[in-house]
Amino acid sequence: MKTFHNKSELTHHIDELKAEGKSIGFVPTMGALHNGHLSLVENGLNDNDFVVVSIFVNPTQFDNQEDLIKYPRTLDADVSLLKIISEHEILVYAPTVNDIYGDNVQSQSFKFDGLENEMEGAFREGHFDGVGTIVKRLFEIVRPDKAYFGEKDFQQLQIVKKLVELYHIPVEVIGCSIHREKDGLAMSSRNTRLTEAHRAVAPFIYKILKSAKTEFGTKSAKKVTEWVEKQFKKQSLLELEYFIIADIETLKPVKRKSTKKTYRAFIAVYAGDIRLIDNIALN
Ligand code: PAF
Numbered sequence: 001m002k003t004f005h006n007k008s009e010l011t012h013h014i015d016e017l018k019a020e021g022k023s024i025g026f027v028p029t030m031g032a033l034h035n036g037h038l039s040l041v042e043n044g045l046n047d048n049d050f051v052v053v054s055i056f057v058n059p060t061q062f063d064n065q066e067d068l069i070k071y072p073r074t075l076d077a078d079v080s081l082l083k084i085i086s087e088h089e090i091l092v093y094a095p096t097v098n099d100i101y102g103d104n105v106q107s108q109s110f111k112f113d114g115l116e117n118e119m120e121g122a123f124r125e126g127h128f129d130g131v132g133t134i135v136k137r138l139f140e141i142v143r144p145d146k147a148y149f150g151e152k153d154f155q156q157l158q159i160v161k162k163l164v165e166l167y168h169i170p171v172e173v174i175g176c177s178i179h180r181e182k183d184g185l186a187m188s189s190r191n192t193r194l195t196e197a198h199r200a201v202a203p204f205i206y207k208i209l210k211s212a213k214t215e216f217g218t219k220s221a222k223k224v225t226e227w228v229e230k231q232f233k234k235q236s237l238l239e240l241e242y243f244i245i246a247d248i249e250t251l252k253p254v255k256r257k258s259t260k261k262t263y264r265a266f267i268a269v270y271a272g273d274i275r276l277i278d279n280i281a282l283n
Contacts, residue, residue, distance in 0.1 A: 001079060003079060006099055011141060023049045025048035028135060029055055031056075031073060031094075032189035034191075036187035037053075037150075041148075044148050048145060049089065054093040056134070058131075078092075107130045115250070118251040119251065123268060139169050147171050154266070184210075186276070191276075195272060198238075198274065201235065210280065212282075213280055232269070248263065264282055
């Protein structure tokens, strides 16, 4: 398997593949790969001749320096996992911060039609400027035909679709369903940092999301939100940051339900100092 640490070498290799008429799928990651990532890679391999997997912990999307420092970095293990899927059709791009940002580790400022101000955008200052900056840069380097993003970061997925539309980037963005552990916890690289006690209670998040979905069948978004907040007050090891039922197009919280709109419930929870997010389709 070829691993590139340098964008000019990767660009050169991709030029050659493109000249041979090969299609390129792309899975951007921050590493610490789990089965959720691997399923994105498998989707990419089903649709394309080659898949580029980027592994880069992007400093500009972290609003919390401790989270950035402690973010798991497991390149050798990640490469071994990818090799099991395919030795020859996967290219790994694991750049240095300097290869991406040079001396200017700063994000560009974006407006994504207001999508950037909701939920994660409201709670993590500058997060989507950082995500927009790195994804745009990676798209320019990799020039994929299709790119794969998990629905666990549903707001990110919608923002990347908007980025592509606003900047006329010729890539098809494909959202892939959430992968869960057997007990329902959404797969995340951060799960490895949970203490045993927090890991044991974390499936509560998805349990509540499923119940919220049932409740939303007959109750208003406000009532469901109140109910969820009450459930978390009883759970001493988990601290609810937000639970929001939003329209999937605008990501704005629902005021009055409409049968013409599609909704999702979004949640962010602290398990100790580890922040977990999840979401569920409601209708
Ligand atoms: O979802 C992630 O892992 C990151 O936000 C991404 C898309 C790789 C950009 O750094």
